Amino acid sequence: MIALLDLRSEHHTGVRLSRLLPRPSTDVASAEAAAHQLVEDVRSRGVEALLEQAERFDGVRPPAIRVPLADLDRALQTLAPDVRGALEEAIARVRQASAAQVPPERVTRIADGAEIVQRWQPVSRVGLYVPGGKAVYPSSVVMNVVPAQVAGVGSIAVASPAQRAFGGAVHPVILGAARLLGIEEVYAMGGAGAIGAFAHGVESLGLDPVDVITGPGNVFVAAAKRAVKGVVGIDSEAGPTEILILADDAADPRVIAADLISQAEHDELAAAVLVTDSDDLAARVITELERQVPATRHSERVRAALTGPQSAIVLVRDLDEGADVSNAYAPEHLEIQTVDPESLLARIDNAGVVFLGRSAPVSLGDYLAGSNHVLPTGGQSRFSSGLGTSTFLRPQQVVRYSADALAAVRDGIRALSDAEDLPAHGDAVDARFSE
Missing domain, CATH: 3.40.50.1980 (Nitrogenase molybdenum iron protein domain)
Structure with missing residues (x-):
């Protein structure tokens, strides 16, 4: 139903971690x-x-x-x-x-x-x-x-x-x-x-x-x-939609499966990723996916998305490593479903929008949270933000200087303009003080 990626054998960082994580094949x-x-x-x-x-x-x-x-x-x-x-x-x-x-x-x-x-x-x-x-x-x-x-x-x-x-x-x-x-x-x-x-x-x-x-x-x-x-x-440059869920063994596998399916129904290329430190949760989510996917209206589309190279359950050693994985992935939507999601939030740098706890699913943000759902995908949340x-x-600066205030920096402008071999810059200031 969905691939299982185990990262626990060694510590992965930087470029290697980014390359290991599931991504859609679109370019x-x-x-x-x-x-x-x-x-x-x-x-x-x-x-x-x-x-x-x-x-x-x-x-x-x-x-x-x-x-x-x-x-x-x-x-x-x-x-x-x-x-x-x-x-x-x-x-x-x-x-x-x-x-x-x-x-x-x-x-x-x-x-x-x-x-x-x-x-x-x-x-x-x-x-x-x-x-x-x-x-x-x-x-x-x-x-x-x-x-x-x-x-x-x-x-x-x-x-x-x-x-x-x-x-x-x-x-x-x-x-x-x-x-x-x-x-x-x-x-x-x-x-x-x-x-x-x-x-x-x-x-x-x-x-x-x-x-x-x-x-x-x-x-x-x-x-x-x-x-x-x-x-x-x-x-x-928004691409196929993404969800990454960071969860521990206290999370509800039925709810997590439902959230993965909710993003997968957008498109066959949609990415659905669960990152967890719990083998038991991973197994129970797979069981829930096998139960829920056939019952959803767009089951064929969902199945294609979940079995594609862009979707996986990623096993990590602990939640700190899970946060590192999330930051490397830089998801469009990040859900944190852990015992204490607020404490983990401090470890998160890259995400289009973050949903904290069981009562804040991505579906809420899609419609009625008040947040915007037009968000960066494909790792672009590392350097860009959602629509707002x-x-x-456009930030614009307006400069107001009195004659006295200009006079106070006149010598400095002359020194710098001459140092840059742009003497007319200093002349333009001097012209304001000549008879």
Whole structure:
């Protein structure tokens, strides 16, 4: 059902440990050439390229790439009441947590009459991608849009693939979620082409280029983000979803198996990893997986993910070594299910988001925790963070100096500008004090 990896025979660190840990076989670099071609095709041919790519990859030609406002309004009106209520609750919670991420403006007084203001400016326009594929993700609309709104972004566009089941339209639940958030600009386009359209704009659609592109997607979306990075900002090159559970013998094997399955049902490439110092827990989790997997709706998909090279139960000597393994893996989602999860938290450096204890499953974070579920994958949590208001904000310094404050550093500026053989720099200061 799932591989067993025993690391207890010797102590592994650094590069060797990273190489031993299970990973999906997907490689963004392998899709770069194809994604670049798709992006350039949209850049040069616009709408026609988008329509052809929809037929090729989504199996349908959308009746209109830009979704009419009437369709958005209709989708909102037809949202199931329980779904709308859950979305409204998710919006409120994510908005509250996102607001806490916005840094206050700060003024640092260097000397009398000399101060630096640190302020955070939102980008002007963003393109938010909501994937299609094997599932429907209205929750990803919330996770993309809310932090952008809280950051103060003035112009927001959303893209999601055309759906063959809906005659080439965007899934109505996606549209309803977008309209619930006040979004009016939505496009039926997916994959690398959508990323290219956001980055370069499509004039005939009235689609202006954006400053930042965010949102998860498949390997071609990740490769397209890599291709346009530098033209626009991106959040991360999100790949297949991951869960790593760090657990001891006090954990409930039934719950752990359920959590592994919950991530595995996303995709055949999804990674599900349990790290434990307990042989007994490992054996009981395997028994639970054998019992639960056949009963879940997407059992074939789950089985493929759990038996793939990206999933395993990893045996370690103790929980400190387990924390080292987790940090080396740098998971998208980390659950700590131990007797004292709070104490182990101090040992954790790398994770997109950490869920502490039995009552904080990843499913909570996917929907209603208030945290964001757009997170770095593939070990990228070593150097990047989940989607939040900071994704849409730029730190900017404002310098205020009086004439007296400038005079106080005039000689220092002259000394340094002459030392660097840039005397005009010092001259520019001196000019302010000459008759």
